[in-house]
Amino acid sequence: MNRREFLGAAAAVGLGLGSRRRKGKRVILVGAGLAGLAAAHELQAAGFSVLVLEARDHLGGRVLTLRRQFADRQYGEGGGEFFAASHTTLLGYLRRFHLRPELGRPAQARPLVYLDGRRRRPSAGVVTEVDRFWRAAESIKGAAKELDARPANSLLEELRLDPLASFLVLRQLQERFLADPDSLSLLFLAEQA
Secondary structure, X not given: OXXXXXXXXXXXXXXXXXXXXXXXXXXEEEOOEHHHHHHHHHHHHOOOEEEEEOOOOOOEOOOOEEOOOOOOOOOEEOOOOOOOOOOHHHHHHHHHOOOOOOOOOOOOOOOOEEEOOEEXXXXXXXXXXXXXXXXXXXXXXXXXXXXXXXXXXXXHHHHOOOHHHHHHHHHHHHHHHOOOHHHOEHHHHHHHO
């Protein structure tokens, strides 16, 4: 089973197709991202009738594989691409549905990025700026209440990094935490740094 088949099967489960139902126990879930589909699966397995509502034209939330834009069976990822050994829930679903992840290549010391329509390889100075962000995140762990009220991207604004370094940090935050930096607590970021 590939990811597309998994998402289709999870959506069918979430939409209440082919399940035993608990009379009168109905749940409406908003969002057919991975969390919504997983919740629908678990509720369905517990006997609930589940309806999943999704505003986008695709299932999977930030999991978005782009295929139509490429030829010869090539594809690109338009959303989350990576996960780590610490993502135990995701790994559990991979095992449950007999899915094998596609392993990417290890990150290069100086990644190649596309920004503003141009291919760019960050300079050593930009890499130093990215490191400066992560050191600053680690250094602010003490002020819990204040940090919890601030989004992670406020630290980016405060540091005024080089635009390419800022872009790289934003991508790292999205890939590492699977969340947009404006909805990620600066306290959580500091604890993880």
